[in-house]
Amino acid sequence: MQERTRAGAIDKVATGIPGFDFVAEGGLPESRATLVAGTAGSAKTVFVSHFLAAGIQNFNEGGVFVTFEDSPADIRTNMRAFGWDIDRWERENKWAFVDVSPDSSGPTPIVGEFDLGGLLSRIEHAVRRTNARRVTLDSLNALFVQFADRALIRSELFRITTTLKKMGATVVFTAERTEDYGAITQFGIEEFVADNVVILRNILLDERRRRTLEILKFRGATHERGEVPFTVMERGIIVIPLTAQQLTQESSSVRVTSGNAELDQMCRGGFFRDSIVLVSGATGTGKTLLTTQFLSGGFRPKERGLLFAFEESRDQLFRNAAAWGMDFEKAERQGRLRVANQYPHAMPMEDHLVRMRDLIDEFQPTRIAVDSLSALERVFTLRSFREFVISLTSSLKQKQITTLFTSTTPSLLGGNSITEKHISTLTDSIILLRYVETPGRMRRSINVLKMRGSPHDTELREYRIDGDGMHIESPFTDVVGILSGSPRSVAAVGDNEAS
Amino acid sequence: MVHLTLFIAGDTFRSQRAIANLRRLGDERLDGRYELEIVDVRDDPQAAETERILTTPTLIKRSPGAPRRVTGDLIDLDQVLMALSLTSGGER
Numbered sequence: 342m343q344e345r346t347r348a349g350a351i352d353k354v355a356t357g358i359p360g361f362d363f364v365a366e367g368g369l370p371e372s373r374a375t376l377v378a379g380t381a382g383s384a385k386t387v388f389v390s391h392f393l394a395a396g397i398q399n400f401n402e403g404g405v406f407v408t409f410e411d412s413p414a415d416i417r418t419n420m421r422a423f424g425w426d427i428d429r430w431e432r433e434n435k436w437a438f439v440d441v442s443p444d445s446s447g448p449t450p451i452v453g454e455f456d457l458g459g460l461l462s463r464i465e466h467a468v469r470r471t472n473a474r475r476v477t478l479d480s481l482n483a484l485f486v487q488f489a490d491r492a493l494i495r496s497e498l499f500r501i502t503t504t505l506k507k508m509g510a511t512v513v514f515t516a517e518r519t520e521d522y523g524a525i526t527q528f529g530i531e532e533f534v535a536d537n538v539v540i541l542r543n544i545l546l547d548e549r550r551r552r553t554l555e556i557l558k559f560r561g562a563t564h565e566r567g568e569v570p571f572t573v574m575e576r577g578i579i580v581i582p583l584t585a586q587q588l589t590q591e592s593s594s595v596r597v598t599s600g601n602a603e604l605d606q607m608c609r610g611g612f613f614r615d616s617i618v619l620v621s622g623a624t625g626t627g628k629t630l631l632t633t634q635f636l637s638g639g640f641r642p643k644e645r646g647l648l649f650a651f652e653e654s655r656d657q658l659f660r661n662a663a664a665w666g667m668d669f670e671k672a673e674r675q676g677r678l679r680v681a682n683q684y685p686h687a688m689p690m691e692d693h694l695v696r697m698r699d700l701i702d703e704f705q706p707t708r709i710a711v712d713s714l715s716a717l718e719r720v721f722t723l724r725s726f727r728e729f730v731i732s733l734t735s736s737l738k739q740k741q742i743t744t745l746f747t748s749t750t751p752s753l754l755g756g757n758s759i760t761e762k763h764i765s766t767l768t769d770s771i772i773l774l775r776y777v778e779t780p781g782r783m784r785r786s787i788n789v790l791k792m793r794g795s796p797h798d799t800e801l802r803e804y805r806i807d808g809d810g811m812h813i814e815s816p817f818t819d820v821v822g823i824l825s826g827s828p829r830s831v832a833a834v835g836d837n838e839a840s
Numbered sequence: 841m842v843h844l845t846l847f848i849a850g851d852t853f854r855s856q857r858a859i860a861n862l863r864r865l866g867d868e869r870l871d872g873r874y875e876l877e878i879v880d881v882r883d884d885p886q887a888a889e890t891e892r893i894l895t896t897p898t899l900i901k902r903s904p905g906a907p908r909r910v911t912g913d914l915i916d917l918d919q920v921l922m923a924l925s926l927t928s929g930g931e932r
């Protein structure tokens with residue numbers, strides 16, 4: 342009897358699908374068969390096309406697409422939307438179709454025993470011709486619909502994948518599921534043919550579409566667990582990992598200015614360069630002013646600030662900045678500032694995230710402000726929102742970009758927003774801007790509630806806003822209850838206790 | 841004259857059975873008036889690609905009449921004739 346020992350670690354093939362290889366801890370196991378299963382519209386065909394396209398574009402590896410449902414002409418046309426020029430790759434012998442899609446003559450009558458030898462020879466031929474390392478079969482349902490003998494089809498698929506694995510190809514085939522949760526496939530392919538299973542889901546959650554990907558079984562290989570969001574955009578599939586990109590990230594001790602000298606003092610020398618700062622306050626407390634000052638703190642050599650503005654228009658922001666004596670237009674011309682005005686409703690969370698990351702990669706900012714996170718919180722589901730913040734902050738910390746988020750509290754006095762409740766643990770520093778109601782006058786207070794890794798001013802200080810910006814002054818010594826939203830003068834508290 | 845092409849995958853028992861059944865069909869039902877081309881897709885995969893052969897063995901009737909296909913080892917000659925739109929002795 343022949344015994345085979347398996348190497349401790351399985352070699353992986355990087356798919357080149359953004360985010361997937363991180364989630365799959367390197368990619369798909371090499372020279373193995375992976376089943377990609379999902380309901381209709383779960384982007385299975387885009388996934389396998391991307392797998393082949395990325396092989397050609399990133400690794401110069403040929404690919405073979407065996408299509409059982411869509412015609413090659415349709416696939417060529419549909420995938421052009423993602424910038425994949427399949428026609429050209431076919432001419433260059435980098436991509437080959439094996440066309441098994443239905444034709445006008447209908448299914449061939451069966452008389453006696455048969456096998457899929459014709460298909461196997463065609464696939465082998467295409468693999469040799471393109472020197473393919475990647476083969477996809479999309480989707481197997483058509484085979485099971487056409488041929489009643491499921492045991493035969495399963496054993497033939499096993500023969501095909503075994504042959505392809507011996508040729509050194511990594512195989513990805515798809516199967517359609519009838520529901521997003523339940524049996525993996527109706528045909529038991531996963532048990533007989535697949536070494537690995539990737540589930541694609543397209544589900545409605547709180548009235549919003551949500552695409553997720555889950556790696557169910559990677560025989561003998563490690564991978565992330567659970568559902569991970571992904572999106573389909575101009576360049577294909579983008580998977581959004583929810584954990585930090587690198588856990589080895591060292592935290593920086595370098596300080597940068599907050600753009601406000603007095604706030605720098607409260608923080609004992611400014612923000613840490615790789616920190617995430619949350620500024621919370623009711624409307625009118627000066628969050629946008631603080632954001633503006635933070636960005637202008639980056640108007641210096643080797644710094645660049647990027648603002649994601651979800652509430653105010655570019656014109657408004659520039660006008661306000663000018664009123665406070667900060668020249669945003671000049672900074673923009675000099676390449677020190679970029680303002681991305683986005684309408685939060687326009688797209689799903691994943692798309693926002695991908696666009697933001699693209700812009701960050703392009704502009705290479707040293708500081709980023711998001712004004713406000715609350716605007717996004719209102720349009721995302723809670724779960725998406727939290728995933729958004731986790732994913733964004735981990736990539737920003739990795740790049741050592743100083744980040745300032747603003748959050749609008751729902752009530753004017755005191756207050757706690759959903760944003761804060763769900764992301765406060767993800768932030769390094771929290772700054773509270775609060776209204777303080779005192780006899781005959783509304784005042785404002787600023788407090789550094791938390792600053793990870795540094796001593797900081799713990800006092801509630803009064804600040805004023807005038808034509809020059811924000812001025813932080815002395816602590817409130819005569820008022821308590823500011824943060825709970827029911828400020829009282831200290832004298833009044835004393836009277837109550839005495840009576 | 842009936843023009844037939846049989847696609848097989850390698851020299852297997854199944855291929856041999858299909859060839860034997862087909863010769864029996866030609867001799868017994870077509871009075872020997874047939875031409876048979878045998879293509880082994882393992883030697884000529886491009887032919888299989890051109891004809892979009894999925895299963896093997898696959899028999900194609902080129903003429904007379906419209907082209908017809910049937911797949912399997914052709915064990916039942918009546919069913920084969922029906923699938924190819926042929927009658928004993930020639931064209932239906």
